[in-house]
Amino acid sequence: MSYQLYFTATSCGAASYISAKKAGLIGDKVVPNLVDIREHKVKSGALKDTDYYKVNPKGNVPTLVLEDGTVLNENAAVLQKIADLAPSGALAPANGTNARYLLQSKLSYISSEVHSSYGPLFNPALSDEVKKWTLAKIATKLDYLNRVELAGKKYIVGDSFTVADAYLYIVLSWSKYVGVDLSEYPEVERYFKGISELDFVKEAHAEMNKF
Ligand SMILES: N[C@@H](CCC(=O)N[C@@H](CS)C(=O)NCC(=O)O)C(=O)O
Known part of the structure; x- marks a missing residue:
């Protein structure tokens, strides 16, 4: 099948x-x-x-x-x-476990908060004012990831790679295209580099x- x-x-x-x-x-x-x-x-x-x-x-x-x-x-x-x-x-903790619900919450956060903040920056018609506002919004998300979700962590849920890492890694990879400097968020940058180096x-x- x-x-x-x-x-x-x-x-x-x-x-x-x-x-x-x-x-x-x-x-x-x-x-x-x-x-x-x-x-x-x-x-x-x-x-x-x-x-x-x-x-x-x-x-x-x-x-x-x-x-x-x-x-x-x-x-x-x-x-x-x-x-x-x-x-x-x-790729994920077993269905029905607390860890699986945690994974679901990370996926929702990545989708509705992080991904949706980067999205508008790909629109060439974005005004400077909206662009500034959008970049400031992304900064709050990256600051949170840096201080809380990714601090000292290789993966966002537990001790192994999950689908949430694949998703967050791809969203973060857009930073270079839209003028977001990940080096301002050392834990996010370290995490991103770690995922990008996986075989x-x-x-x-x-x-x-x-x-
Ligand atoms: N709400 C969707 C958003 C998916 C999305 O934004 N996909 C983009 C690529 S990253 C896309 O296909 N854009 C083209 C389009 O919407 O026509 C989700 O969370 O999966």
């Missing part, structure tokens, strides 16, 4: 690819399909050249089409489904760049 993943190499959809790569799911189990989210076109795979809105009417990534045709969207849900396809513990993360980037 296979699952179709729609992703891009640098957007939040890359977090799903990295997670699936870590768990050895890329291939027969999770089939990656590249999307161009500016043109909203599928760029590889069985539906190459299809209007991406026909796959996911929201037009955003990630999307995971399940074995029964269910179209699953939103990072927090897609990443947890990928975690549940993986061998136990490879499967490097391998996933190399694979995604070949599409």
